[in-house]
Amino acid sequence: MNAPVPPAETLRAALAGLLDGLPPRQAAQAVDRLIASYRGATPTDAPILRDRADVAAYAAYRMPATFEAVRSALAALAGAAPGWVPDGHVDVGGGTGAATWAVNATWGGVRPVTVLDWAEPALALGREIAAAHPELREVCWQRSRIGAALTIESTDLATVSYVLNELTAADRAALVDAVAAAARAVVIVEPGTPDGYARVIEARDRLIAAGFHVAAPCPHSAACPIVPGTDWCHFSARVSRSSLHRQVKGGSLAYEDEKFSYVAATRFPAAPAPSRVIRRPQIRKGQVLLDLCEPDERLRRRTVTKRHGDLYKAARDADWGDPWPPADH
Numbered sequence: 001m002n003a004p005v006p007p008a009e010t011l012r013a014a015l016a017g018l019l020d021g022l023p024p025r026q027a028a029q030a031v032d033r034l035i036a037s038y039r040g041a042t043p044t045d046a047p048i049l050r051d052r053a054d055v056a057a058y059a060a061y062r063m064p065a066t067f068e069a070v071r072s073a074l075a076a077l078a079g080a081a082p083g084w085v086p087d088g089h090v091d092v093g094g095g096t097g098a099a100t101w102a103v104n105a106t107w108g109g110v111r112p113v114t115v116l117d118w119a120e121p122a123l124a125l126g127r128e129i130a131a132a133h134p135e136l137r138e139v140c141w142q143r144s145r146i147g148a149a150l151t152i153e154s155t156d157l158a159t160v161s162y163v164l165n166e167l168t169a170a171d172r173a174a175l176v177d178a179v180a181a182a183a184r185a186v187v188i189v190e191p192g193t194p195d196g197y198a199r200v201i202e203a204r205d206r207l208i209a210a211g212f213h214v215a216a217p218c219p220h221s222a223a224c225p226i227v228p229g230t231d232w233c234h235f236s237a238r239v240s241r242s243s244l245h246r247q248v249k250g251g252s253l254a255y256e257d258e259k260f261s262y263v264a265a266t267r268f269p270a271a272p273a274p275s276r277v278i279r280r281p282q283i284r285k286g287q288v289l290l291d292l293c294e295p296d297e298r299l300r301r302r303t304v305t306k307r308h309g310d311l312y313k314a315a316r317d318a319d320w321g322d323p324w325p326p327a328d329h
Contacts, residue, residue, distance in 0.1 A: 067098045
C-alpha cells in the first residue's frame with residue numbers, strides 16, 4: 001500500500017500547474033507588481049488580487065513561503081499543547097488557503113474549515129488547489145470583508161497570516177478582537193520585519209487583554225523584553241524555490257529562508273517553552289552561544305560548552321526558534 005503524500009508535496013504539485021499557459025515573463029511581472037502593492041498601504045476596501053492571473057502568479061510565488069511560516073508557528077503551538085487537536089479551523093483573510101494546508105500538515109484529519117477572504121478570485125483558486133488533497137475538499141470558501149464588520153463563528157482555532165499589514169489600525173484591532181471572541185486558540189503570522197513584529201506585539205497585547213495566554217514563541221505572557229525600536233523578534237522557515245521564484249528573484253539556490261514574526265495564544269492550558277532560541281546559534285570550538293528569551297522576561301546569551309555533556313550535543317543541534325532546553329533534558 002502506498003504511503004500518503006505529505007501535504008507540502010501535494011501543495012507543491014498543485015501549484016506547479018497553476019501557471020500553465022501564462023508566459024513566464026508575464027507571471028514574473030505580475031508577482032513584481034503584487035509584491036509592490038503588498039509592501040504599500042492598502043485600503044481595506046480594495047482587494048489586491050483582482051483576477052485569476054494575479055492570483056495564480058501570486059499563489060505560485062507566495063503560498064509555499066506562507067505555508068512554511070505558518071506551519072512553523074503551528075508546530076510551536078502543538079509543542080506547547082501536545083494533547084490538543086483543533087476540532088475546527090477558521091482561516092481569516094486566508095486567500096488561497098496556505099494556512100489551511102499548514103493546519104492539515106500539523107494535525108491531519110478532516111475537520112470543519114472556513115476560509116474567509118474578500119477576493120473571490122483567491123477563494124476560487126484556493127478551492128481549485130484544495131481539490132488535490134482529499135482532506136481539504138470539504139473546506140468552505142466564503143467571501144467576507146476583513147475588517148470591523150467581520151463576524152466569525154465559534155471555532156477551536158483561528159489563523160490570521162500576512163493579513164494585518166493590509167488593514168487600517170482600527171480594522172486590525174477589530175479583527176484581533178473578533179478572533180479572540182470566536183476561537184480557543186489564535187495564531188497570527190506577519191512578515192519578519194520591524195513593522196511586522198510591531199503588528200504582532202500589538203495583536204499579542206490585545207489577545208492577552210482578552211484573557212489569552214501566550215503559548216509560543218514567548219516563554220511567558222508578560223511584556224516583550226525587547227526595547228521598542230532597538231530590535232525585533234522574528235524567525236526563519238526554509239522554503240523550496242520554484243522556477244518562478246528564481247525568475248523573480250534571480251540566483252540559482254534551490255531554497256530561500258522566509259523570515260516571519262508570530263504569536264500563538266490559547267484560552268486553554270498550554271506549556272510555553274522554558275526559553276526560546278531567538279537567533280541562529282553560534283557554534284564555536286568547544287562551545288555554542290545561544291541567544292534566549294527567558295521566562296523572567298529577559299534576553300540572555302547562554303554559553304553551552306563540552307563540560308555540559310549531552311546538553312552540549314543538544315546545543316549543537318539547536319536551531320533558531322527552538323525551545324530550550326529540549327524536552328528530554
